[in-house]
Amino acid sequence: MGILYGSYRKALIDELSSVSDIALTTDSLPSPCRVHFVCITAHYYDKEFGCISKVISFRRFIGRSFAVRIRHFIRSQLKKLKISNKISSITTDNG
Incomplete structure (x- = not known):
């Protein structure tokens, strides 16, 4: 499973590298x-x-401090995928 996940993430990073603007939704x-x-x-x-x-x-x-941890999670994922500077909007479901 780890090898499959790693190859998918690399392909995703490669695909997103050619995109200029990305809108995000979080649920x-x-x-x-x-x-x-x-x-x-x-x-x-x-x-x-x-x-x-x-x-x-x-x-x-799991647990408390959900807002702080979700903010950190989103930022870390954008950094890992190398798309932080490509985000044009983020829409949430108010969760």
């Missing part, structure tokens, strides 16, 4: 047991102006 899914799931999706246009949407990260959070 948070809470559960009654103080467990939250956060999904980050990137939306952009390819060279033929086709709209592409891809999940770029997904994570489980």
Whole structure:
């Protein structure tokens, strides 16, 4: 599983390197047991102006300080994917 994930992430980084502007959406899914799931999706246009949407990260959070940890999570994912300077907007579901 680790090899497959690593190859997918490298392909994603390569694909996003050719994109100039990316809009992000984040969705948070809470559960009654103080467990939250956060999904980050990137939306952009390819060279033929086709709209592409891809999940770029997904994570489980347990416990408190959710807002601080999600902010750190989003920033770290943008840095790892080398797209921090390409983000044109971020839309959340108010989670």
